[in-house]
Amino acid sequence: MSSFTADNAGHWTLRTAVALTCVAVASRMLMFGGPVLSWLWLSLGWSEQAALRLEHAAAFGLLACAPLALWQKAWPSLILVAGWLLFATLAETVIGTWHSELTPGALAARWLAPVALVALTLQRERTGEWLLRIGIAATFFCHGLEALFHNPQFIDYVIRGGAILMGARFGEHAVKNMLVFIGALDVMVAVATIVPHRWRAVALWMAFWGFLTAAARILYMGWGNWPESLIRVTNGAVPLTLFFMWSKFGVRNDDSPEPTDEATE
Amino acid sequence: MKRLNNHRVALLVTAVLVGTGVLVGALTAPPGLGAADRNPDGSYVGTKVEGTTPAQWRLTWEEDPAHAATISWTTAVEPKKSTLVYDTEARRGDVTGYRLHADATIGQYTDDEVHTWYNHAELTGLKPDTTYWFVMVSDGAASREFHFVTGPEGDADFKLLYGGDSRSDRDARRTMNRRMRALLEEDPEILALAHGGDYVANGEEMEDWDEWLTDHELTVTEDGRMLPLIPARGNHEASGPLFDQIFNTPGKKGGNFYRTRIGEQFLLVTLNSNISAGGDQADFLETVLSDNEKVRWQCANYHRPAYPAVKSPGSALEHWVPLFEKYNLDVAFESDGHTLKRTCRIRNGKRADDGVVYIGEGGLGVKQRTPKDDRWYFNGGMTASTLHVQKLTITKDSLTVESVTDTGKVYDSYEARPRKR
Numbered sequence: 255m256s257s258f259t260a261d262n263a264g265h266w267t268l269r270t271a272v273a274l275t276c277v278a279v280a281s282r283m284l285m286f287g288g289p290v291l292s293w294l295w296l297s298l299g300w301s302e303q304a305a306l307r308l309e310h311a312a313a314f315g316l317l318a319c320a321p322l323a324l325w326q327k328a329w330p331s332l333i334l335v336a337g338w339l340l341f342a343t344l345a346e347t348v349i350g351t352w353h354s355e356l357t358p359g360a361l362a363a364r365w366l367a368p369v370a371l372v373a374l375t376l377q378r379e380r381t382g383e384w385l386l387r388i389g390i391a392a393t394f395f396c397h398g399l400e401a402l403f404h405n406p407q408f409i410d411y412v413i414r415g416g417a418i419l420m421g422a423r424f425g426e427h428a429v430k431n432m433l434v435f436i437g438a439l440d441v442m443v444a445v446a447t448i449v450p451h452r453w454r455a456v457a458l459w460m461a462f463w464g465f466l467t468a469a470a471r472i473l474y475m476g477w478g479n480w481p482e483s484l485i486r487v488t489n490g491a492v493p494l495t496l497f498f499m500w501s502k503f504g505v506r507n508d509d510s511p512e513p514t515d516e517a518t519e
Numbered sequence: 520m521k522r523l524n525n526h527r528v529a530l531l532v533t534a535v536l537v538g539t540g541v542l543v544g545a546l547t548a549p550p551g552l553g554a555a556d557r558n559p560d561g562s563y564v565g566t567k568v569e570g571t572t573p574a575q576w577r578l579t580w581e582e583d584p585a586h587a588a589t590i591s592w593t594t595a596v597e598p599k600k601s602t603l604v605y606d607t608e609a610r611r612g613d614v615t616g617y618r619l620h621a622d623a624t625i626g627q628y629t630d631d632e633v634h635t636w637y638n639h640a641e642l643t644g645l646k647p648d649t650t651y652w653f654v655m656v657s658d659g660a661a662s663r664e665f666h667f668v669t670g671p672e673g674d675a676d677f678k679l680l681y682g683g684d685s686r687s688d689r690d691a692r693r694t695m696n697r698r699m700r701a702l703l704e705e706d707p708e709i710l711a712l713a714h715g716g717d718y719v720a721n722g723e724e725m726e727d728w729d730e731w732l733t734d735h736e737l738t739v740t741e742d743g744r745m746l747p748l749i750p751a752r753g754n755h756e757a758s759g760p761l762f763d764q765i766f767n768t769p770g771k772k773g774g775n776f777y778r779t780r781i782g783e784q785f786l787l788v789t790l791n792s793n794i795s796a797g798g799d800q801a802d803f804l805e806t807v808l809s810d811n812e813k814v815r816w817q818c819a820n821y822h823r824p825a826y827p828a829v830k831s832p833g834s835a836l837e838h839w840v841p842l843f844e845k846y847n848l849d850v851a852f853e854s855d856g857h858t859l860k861r862t863c864r865i866r867n868g869k870r871a872d873d874g875v876v877y878i879g880e881g882g883l884g885v886k887q888r889t890p891k892d893d894r895w896y897f898n899g900g901m902t903a904s905t906l907h908v909q910k911l912t913i914t915k916d917s918l919t920v921e922s923v924t925d926t927g928k929v930y931d932s933y934e935a936r937p938r939k940r
């Protein structure tokens with residue numbers, strides 16, 4: 255394993271985030287059951303036992319993948335992780351009921367993160383960077399749309415957040431107006447990440463907002479809800495990775511020469 | 520060469536670790552207790568929806584069941600006129616003999632493929648605790664005679680059913696509908712069914728509702744007694760228009776939260792867990808509970824649980840539970856989990872003798888899950904994987920909730936005593 259240096263901070267941020275995602279996805283499946291179980295069992299007619307067995311197997315497989323994600327040479331494990339995350343995303347899309355057509359996009363940062371990490375590990379820095387940019391742009395764009403559509407869950411987060419942090423009681427109407435602003439901002443920063451310009455400030459803002467909204471789940475539901483927060487770690491970690499990468503490149507546009515991957519041996 | 524070996528070692532370690540993990544996971548998976556499909560039954564077809572013949576009937580209660588009800592039905596084509604004729608005496612279906620009538624509002628269900636029509640006859644000014652006999656008529660095509668009993672006035676004893684999640688498994692749904700009919704036939708004191716949502720798998724497809732509505736006819740007793748519904752919206756109904764078109768928009772449009780008073784001493788608050796829990800709905804809940812502070816029995820019905828037996832808690836936990844506890848709700852009925860559960864009495868996130876009990880999780884016709892019975896709030900409560908419906912017996916001295924399985928067995932029973940209010 256290579257050691258952490260300022261130069262490879264981005265890689266290590268992403269690596270850690272993928273490892274934590276494995277732990278979160280596995281824990282959520284073991285604690286609450288996941289979308290794959292519901293899909294296979296209730297929609298596709300599997301027996302509950304078979305569907306449970308598959309989810310359990312996947313959960314333990316992901317727990318095994320968590321430490322492997324930190325080991326560069328074990329990068330094939332990342333393909334397994336990405337495969338499961340994509341499969342679970344599709345299951346969630348199929349069984350979801352509130353604008354579930356947005357789910358693959360909304361979860362893109364999560365399921366593209368291990369793919370990007372494979373690219374970065376194999377020294378395909380440019381490919382990795384674009385996978386991260388597309389992933390986080392899709393996530394922010396779809397969450398922005400959800401906010402613009404007044405996702406009821408978001409309304410409740412803001413109301414609860416207002417009560418806990420400010421002791422204020424926001425009315426539903428006021429919160430809906432705030433969500434329009436938040437949604438528009440999300441869409442704007444999403445677009446800003448896929449134009450051929452590297453705005454480090456945008457990446458930093460997205461990292462802050464991604465971590466904050468992930469943490470909001472614990473604020474909202476208490477520590478027992480930790481997998482819901484941790485599962486969103488890539489929403490902050492992917493833009494933070496981009497921020498580190500862009501700082502390392504030291505240039506402010508996409509025409510910079512292909513950097514080399516100093517993290518590999 | 521060394522580099523190649525390093526990678527081989529990494530690959531080997533990956534294979535061994537992940538393989539072991541997957542194997543351990545598969546071998547330690549909990550046993551699936553889920554109830555299998557029951558009573559395969561392809562023979563039942565219900566009333567055929569053709570022409571203007573009334574079919575797919577249902578009766579909806581909203582705020583004031585002692586004086587009002589909506590009777591709805593489906594026709595295949597648009598009738599020029601639909602009317603409900605009704606009376607406090609049986610007229611054996613002789614349409615001209617009924618002394619009262621209500622014209623129905625007619626509209627088309629919103630769907631790409633199914634192009635049938637809804638007919639809603641809103642009855643008002645009804646007498647409490649009275650049997651009404653009625654016939655649905657659309658352009659001369661009439662149904663058989665049905666009847667129902669209005670809600671009581673005063674401090675009355677009566678019974679109710681509660682259940683949710685009648686989606687996805689049609690055979691199980693029919694079995695449970697037949698079970699509810701049997702309960703109603705053996706116990707005429709049962710007045711209505713509060714439904715906790717997730718009627719169908721895709722509430723935005725009329726095809727699914729078509730089946731549900733046809734199956735719902737099975738709840739009508741042999742002699743034509745209809746079981747009124749007090750409906751809550753589930754996540755599978757999403758925010759689509761069909762729920763309102765089926766049940767004549769209980770609560771206001773876009774909200775579907777409302778309060779039902781049955782008699783003087785029973786309050787049921789129906790909430791919608793698909794929309795914001797903490798906004799307008801929390802304000803509504805607080806107002807209703809404080810306005811009805813002195814009512815002896817207080818219950819709530821909503822879809823996504825605060826204290827789930829399988830999944831993670833919904834927004835009810837943060838936004839409604841504090842109000843339930845402040846106003847000393849007796850029982851909150853919850854669905855969505857596809858399992859049977861009753862929690863211990865809960866207050867401030869702990870077991871407490873003066874707490875609120877959460878019962879239900881949805882067993883009206885969906886495959887039942889294996890509950891997570893090691894959660895703290897089932898210590899002093901129970902869980903099971905079985906189709907079920909709850910039967911509530913409301914008297915001056917007690918509120919009893921029995922969980923009845925598809926075979927008619929009383930699996931669990933809970934009794935509450937009146938609180939000091």
Ligand SMILES: [Fe+2]
Pocket residue numbers: 717753754755822854855856
């Ligand atoms: Fe549900």
